[in-house]
Amino acid sequence: MKRRGVIKHLTLATGAFFITPSWASRWSKASAVSEPGFLSVAERDLLAEVVDTIIPVTNSPGESTPGAKDLGVHLFVERMLADCYEKPTQQKVINGLKAVSTMSTESYVKPFEQASTTQRLAVLTRMANSTDTNQQEFLALMKSLTIQGYTTSEYVMTNFYHYVMAPGHYYGCIPA
């Protein structure tokens, strides 16, 4: 296959160039995971369930497609919130997680983590449609970061979006 040849060639030519500058030391996956974020362990676990409700594992015959939690999207979301957002937004997220927890307990007498898929979706849908703008904004932010993390993951980009770093060509007008 010609395309594979191109990529192989590229790797040979550039394989030695993965040098990370000092300012990018936070890039290694290990440090990103172990680095303390602004969430407690319980909040982090709840966040994982929230992102996994937004994009869950799905099964079609003979195949299971990972959800957001499987792809570590909750860690991405926490990292984004910790590094790229101001304190008031971080607090809004902590409050939002509390609200998720409270709504689940009040409606279903069980923590969000133990609620059924339908119940969890009902909680998040209520927040999306809430008259409380804090809840609305919390859910909008969770949804947008979850989509960003999921759709830019290696799994989705390579298996669903045909991501190729070096196409080797540009055809300007071909049959669709």
Next chain:
Amino acid sequence: MANLTIDAVKAMTFDAIVIGSGISGGWAAKELCQKGLKTLVLERGRDVKHGTDYPTANLNPWDFPHRGQLPLDIRAEYGKSRSFMREETLQWAIKEGEQPYVEEKPFTWTRGYHVGGKSLLWARQTQRWSDFDFEGPARDGFAVDWPIRYTDIAPWYSYVEKFAGISGNKDGLPQLPDGEFLPPIQLNCVETHLKEVLAKNYQDRHVVQGRCAHLTKPQPIHYQQGRAQCMHRTLCVRGCPLGGYFSSNASTLPWAENTGNMTLRPHSVVHSIIYDEKRPGRASGVRVVDGHTKQMMEFYAKIIFVNSSALSSNLILLNSISSRFPNGLGNDSGLLGKYIAWHNYRGRVSAQVEGFLDKTTDGKNPSNGYMPRFRNLHKQETDFLRGYAAGVGGGRGSIQNRDGLGADLKASLLTPQPGPWNVSSWMMGETVPIEKNHVRLDTLQKDPYGIPLLVTSADWTENDDKMVNDYMEQLTEMFTLAGFKNIKAADSHSAPGSDIHEMGGVRMGRDPKTSLLNKWNQLHHCKNVFVTDGACMTSTATQNPSLTYMALTARAANFAVNELKKKNL
């Protein structure tokens, strides 16, 4: 020099000094070294070795922990250096305070403080000028007449094009002369459609493939540089490990290095050029502040090329004070720092395209379509001077339905649908240099190296506003004729300099009373100092300027070496 031993002076002495390692400095280095001159290349920033120093070049989107967005603490550290504020390009940004400047009026000054300079950041578009451009000031009565014409520079365009590797199509247009081209990058369906519509409706409006510095079909000279074919990664701004596009790092600097004649000295902030009081009309060397130790030192040479980028070159000359030149080196005319100009990139017109749904593109396009200047070309036809070119590009995106939550949302995300075609054009207008638009030194404030801060004082004129309006009207008309829908025209009102094409201040001309440089880019009053970057530009034309800097530099370097041999310098 008095306190140094003869050996110490010898160690600091070269045949030539080149200030700056960017697109023009790289060419000066290559030409001078190739002709046998021991050449010191001074770069104020850090070294960037081709290939090994492009830290993000081979990272996938998911390798970036914030997917490109920068953490707040890093944003704070880099402050105003906004253009390159992404995780993938942060290595090219300069930190707040590295070289502050005083914006008397808002001016965006983008700098590339590292070996290779802005040759790692450029858009890689390489259009030749024509005599419609070189004759512009004389015809339209502004600035001062260029001392050269197209025939003077044409062979040097060819010379640099063959080495750099320029992709393009021979279009036979007088306002955009053809060059030494590698195969062009294709236009897409919509760009081709627009091209046909314009050909049918106008005599003088064209869409061509933008000529660009990409190796679409490398020649032996490019393989000798260690470069390879462009792989259409379109990750150019991270630095290209293949050398698929031209940069100083991939091309001219390694070539100079291979001659054994180049000494490259990073972390060398040039303070000023030393005027030789003993040899009237000559400079003896440069004063450099070491970026680490902040110690001042001197280097000496027979000729000096100033290529530190337009405004920095102005700053260095303004700061080169002697009893002979109390107002800056070579500045008897008092014009040094004046007639600063740039490109007007304020206008943008975009639209949606109906149809072509049975067609698509494949791969990635590192270039775009290009509409050469048509306004006021053969005669003055509007109430503003000069005209504009336009970039034209677009393509077909995909649509993701993001409604809902859970399994439905996921299914939509994983099955994006092909979207409609869209098209966009961006204005590249000529600004007319006027005396009022200038840079000068601040009389009090100094930077961390003890060098006076540069004051930028430049603003738009009524001519620019009129031109933006005309661009928006004309592009809307052309897009309407092409059947495009939902046409949106906008004026960004961005600050001057946002185009990163600042020029002038040390302009070329025929008369020492009205210019700083002669037709060989040689200071009229200090013959062994050559300025061949954007500072030398008498007017700005509409074309992306880098190719012209390369050609002027190679031409001036060739002249300088001949003059040295004749013992005229």
